[in-house]
Amino acid sequence: MYTALALIILFRPIAAIVERSASPNFCKCSVHTHCWPNAQVWDEFNTSVSGQLIKTQPLAIPCYPGPQRDEALCAIIGAQWSSATFQSDSPVGLSYPVNLSCPPINVTAGEKPKVCSLGTSPVYAVNATIPEHVASAVNFARGHNIRLVIKTTGHDSLARSEGTGSLEIWLRHLRTGIKYQEFFLSSHDCHETRWTSSTFTIGGGYTWTDVIPEARARNLVVVTGGTPSVSSIGGWMQGGGHGPASRQFGLGADQVLEAIVVLADGSIVTASPCQNPDLFFAIRGGGPGTYGVLVSATIKAWPMLHVAVQHLTISSLTNDSAPLIDAVSILFNAFPDLNDAGYAGYGSWSLASGYGGQLYMFNQTVQYAKNAFDTTLRALSPYNGTALNISISYGSYPDYWTFYTSESGYEPPVGTSGGGLGSRLFDRASVQNITALREMIGIVTGTPKEMAFNNVELVSGGHVFADAHDPYSGVNPAWRRSYFSNIVSRAWDKDTPKAIKAAIQHDITFVKTGAMKMLSPNTGAYMNEADRLDPEFERNFYGSNYERLARIKVKRDSKSVFYCPTCVGSREWEDDSEGRLCRRRERSL
Numbered sequence: 001m002y003t004a005l006a007l008i009i010l011f012r013p014i015a016a017i018v019e020r021s022a023s024p025n026f027c028k029c030s031v032h033t034h035c036w037p038n039a040q041v042w043d044e045f046n047t048s049v050s051g052q053l054i055k056t057q058p059l060a061i062p063c064y065p066g067p068q069r070d071e072a073l074c075a076i077i078g079a080q081w082s083s084a085t086f087q088s089d090s091p092v093g094l095s096y097p098v099n100l101s102c103p104p105i106n107v108t109a110g111e112k113p114k115v116c117s118l119g120t121s122p123v124y125a126v127n128a129t130i131p132e133h134v135a136s137a138v139n140f141a142r143g144h145n146i147r148l149v150i151k152t153t154g155h156d157s158l159a160r161s162e163g164t165g166s167l168e169i170w171l172r173h174l175r176t177g178i179k180y181q182e183f184f185l186s187s188h189d190c191h192e193t194r195w196t197s198s199t200f201t202i203g204g205g206y207t208w209t210d211v212i213p214e215a216r217a218r219n220l221v222v223v224t225g226g227t228p229s230v231s232s233i234g235g236w237m238q239g240g241g242h243g244p245a246s247r248q249f250g251l252g253a254d255q256v257l258e259a260i261v262v263l264a265d266g267s268i269v270t271a272s273p274c275q276n277p278d279l280f281f282a283i284r285g286g287g288p289g290t291y292g293v294l295v296s297a298t299i300k301a302w303p304m305l306h307v308a309v310q311h312l313t314i315s316s317l318t319n320d321s322a323p324l325i326d327a328v329s330i331l332f333n334a335f336p337d338l339n340d341a342g343y344a345g346y347g348s349w350s351l352a353s354g355y356g357g358q359l360y361m362f363n364q365t366v367q368y369a370k371n372a373f374d375t376t377l378r379a380l381s382p383y384n385g386t387a388l389n390i391s392i393s394y395g396s397y398p399d400y401w402t403f404y405t406s407e408s409g410y411e412p413p414v415g416t417s418g419g420g421l422g423s424r425l426f427d428r429a430s431v432q433n434i435t436a437l438r439e440m441i442g443i444v445t446g447t448p449k450e451m452a453f454n455n456v457e458l459v460s461g462g463h464v465f466a467d468a469h470d471p472y473s474g475v476n477p478a479w480r481r482s483y484f485s486n487i488v489s490r491a492w493d494k495d496t497p498k499a500i501k502a503a504i505q506h507d508i509t510f511v512k513t514g515a516m517k518m519l520s521p522n523t524g525a526y527m528n529e530a531d532r533l534d535p536e537f538e539r540n541f542y543g544s545n546y547e548r549l550a551r552i553k554v555k556r557d558s559k560s561v562f563y564c565p566t567c568v569g570s571r572e573w574e575d576d577s578e579g580r581l582c583r584r585r586e587r588s589l
């Protein structure tokens, strides 16, 4: 028995090597392999996509020696680098690249260019403007066994819109219109969602910046990201999608009533409760870039709201970090009750800057909101004026979009190869034991030298819990009982030595996210804002839906035309030392 097992283990690598050279589909084709299509084949493909094929090059190439060097252009690129929109406007622009393989150079500051390469960016991109371009690109990638990447905005921080030596389907310019329906009628007489009020049908790579004016003009609310530059029906929605209105009206994925999807076989199909219900389930929160390419989706629109807002800031009056940790623990402990009372919101804290947050309630008066915070205020008050400076103010907005543009809608700077990030969802039980909670808060807050930063998002509860019984929801079930998510991050810069980066990543994955997992063992993490190196991403990002999603993945994409790291089925694949995507050698026993 033991001997047989040992033999299997011993011979496994040899068998894999044989298979690698024998089976053409063991690795995807890359630029340097003989199976890569020649120039004529690419030209023919270009013709089939109406000449929309782009040979990509690094965004900051004008900063580097060579024929394209242009100092003035380099300065312009440098000045716009941290704009999410600037990055989105390039087929290879990324908000949070894993590796910055061609950083912009600030000549004024005396920076000298080192090396510039495409790195993990795709080598070709189809600038798709109609769904048929998407289908052609899928067919081409499948037919030639080429690694495929889908990108709308490039906001992803888990490397899911990157891929060395790949062909990209770039959806930024797929804009077939945003159509309003006052009373929803499904495209094929499907009544199962029972939604009869207003909808918007979003045709392609629009961001919320594009959709919000359409809703606002009709005095309606749609659930968007807190940041409007994320795409509306791409990764944000397919991974779950939270925002300022999600407690009130549900997650982004829960808004979708039907969708049009380009599948791995190149067909363009409708996904709804009546047509391809498995696909409908999977794209509504079961992860982006996995089952097909969404080219359209119809979402719910809701009646206008008025808003009461609270601003809370907490700063330390001494050098002792303990009172700040106490105060954050009091807030975490109170979040489930505050949320049940109607509150949602965001907060962030660090040792250097204290805590700052904003909570809000819809369709309630400021007085009602104040009363709902009373118990929490009483717990915080003893610290005020002695160890902490606690300041609270209230305000109100007559309508949701005035609130959104003033209080949310913030575009953080992007473009740097960040650092480590991990997150966790918290249910009521996980924040009950104040002693254990305080220990966890202490660990994620970290030491002054670590410069850790935490973001807490009280975006669940309410309608997110009520949608738990949606039979077509692929969202991580942990969302249906977790009130909030906490994200812990630590940054590094491009000159940080490798060993220090590794130590930071280890601290994030195992110490800080580890502490959150220990406190909240039965929940999971929000896949769109999670640790890309989570060793148990299947369980944490997808929960009990994983097996069902994995079956849909096999059924809909048996050849793995679609791949992205941490996506369903991705453990079957790995990057090899030559930058190729290959089937993983060691299979779990």
Ligand SMILES: Cc1cc2nc3c(=O)[nH]c(=O)nc-3n(C[C@H](O)[C@H](O)[C@H](O)COP(=O)(O)OP(=O)(O)OC[C@H]3O[C@@H](n4cnc5c(N)ncnc54)[C@H](O)[C@@H]3O)c2cc1C
Pocket (backbone or CB within 6 Å): 084, 095, 096, 149, 150, 151, 152, 153, 154, 155, 156, 157, 160, 161, 171, 224, 225, 226, 227, 229, 230, 231, 232, 233, 234, 235, 236, 237, 238, 239, 240, 241, 242, 243, 288, 289, 290, 292, 293, 294, 295, 411, 412, 414, 528, 529, 564
């Ligand atoms: C500045 C910023 C703010 C954010 N704010 C929020 C927030 O408020 N709430 C929140 O929930 N998340 C937020 N996020 C996280 C966000 O949800 C993820 O980054 C998400 O991946 C973005 O999706 P995207 O389509 O815009 O990005 P992309 O990088 O273009 O795509 C992300 C993933 O989706 C896939 N994809 C994109 N389009 C399609 C498509 N049409 N069909 C199939 N697959 C597709 C890609 O292949 C990739 O796997 C934020 C991120 C950033 C950078």
Ligand SMILES: *[C@@H]1O[C@H](CO)[C@@H](O)[C@H](O)[C@H]1NC(C)=O
Pocket (backbone or CB within 6 Å): 043, 046, 047, 050, 051, 052, 053, 054, 055
């Ligand atoms: C594709 O065709 C268009 C139009 O002919 C051309 O401008 C473009 O450079 C071509 N792309 C590639 C990669 O050759």
Ligand SMILES: *[C@@H]1O[C@H](CO)[C@@H](O)[C@H](O)[C@H]1NC(C)=O
Pocket (backbone or CB within 6 Å): 078, 079, 080, 106, 107, 108, 109
């Ligand atoms: C480049 O460096 C100069 C001088 O240090 C600074 O003033 C400028 O803001 C920098 N530009 C960018 C785009 O970072």
Ligand SMILES: *[C@@H]1O[C@H](CO)[C@@H](O)[C@H](O)[C@H]1NC(C)=O
Pocket (backbone or CB within 6 Å): 098, 099, 120
């Ligand atoms: C990032 O770049 C470094 C140095 O070139 C390399 O060692 C590392 O593997 C790269 N990481 C990824 C995820 O590509």
Ligand SMILES: *[C@@H]1O[C@H](CO)[C@@H](O)[C@H](O)[C@H]1NC(C)=O
Pocket (backbone or CB within 6 Å): 054, 091, 127, 129, 173
């Ligand atoms: C992509 O296509 C759009 C629409 O045709 C066009 O406006 C845009 O310039 C193209 N972008 C690139 C980089 O080719």
Ligand SMILES: *[C@@H]1O[C@H](CO)[C@@H](O)[C@H](O)[C@H]1NC(C)=O
Pocket (backbone or CB within 6 Å): 303, 304, 305, 306, 363
């Ligand atoms: C909120 O109040 C507005 C009027 O200000 C009303 O139209 C809307 O239906 C209310 N929404 C909810 C969810 O109570």
Ligand SMILES: *[C@@H]1O[C@H](CO)[C@@H](O)[C@H](O)[C@H]1NC(C)=O
Pocket (backbone or CB within 6 Å): 317, 318, 319
């Ligand atoms: C806090 O620390 C700083 C720097 O270490 C020191 O200068 C300051 O005196 C300290 N303040 C208090 C109140 O202890």
Ligand SMILES: *[C@@H]1O[C@H](CO)[C@@H](O)[C@H](O)[C@H]1NC(C)=O
Pocket (backbone or CB within 6 Å): 313, 389, 390, 391
């Ligand atoms: C307390 O915080 C408020 C708001 O941030 C600020 O205006 C005030 O000056 C602070 N007071 C002290 C004593 O630090």
Ligand SMILES: *[C@@H]1O[C@H](CO)[C@@H](O)[C@H](O)[C@H]1NC(C)=O
Pocket (backbone or CB within 6 Å): 381, 384, 385, 389, 390, 391, 392
């Ligand atoms: C904290 O104390 C300051 C100064 O005494 C006071 O102005 C402020 O209102 C107090 N904060 C709260 C939340 O009670």
Ligand SMILES: *[C@@H]1O[C@H](CO)[C@@H](O)[C@H](O)[C@H]1NC(C)=O
Pocket (backbone or CB within 6 Å): 433, 434, 435, 436
């Ligand atoms: C609360 O957590 C602490 C620290 O982890 C633990 O020692 C204690 O037993 C817990 N209390 C309860 C009631 O579970």
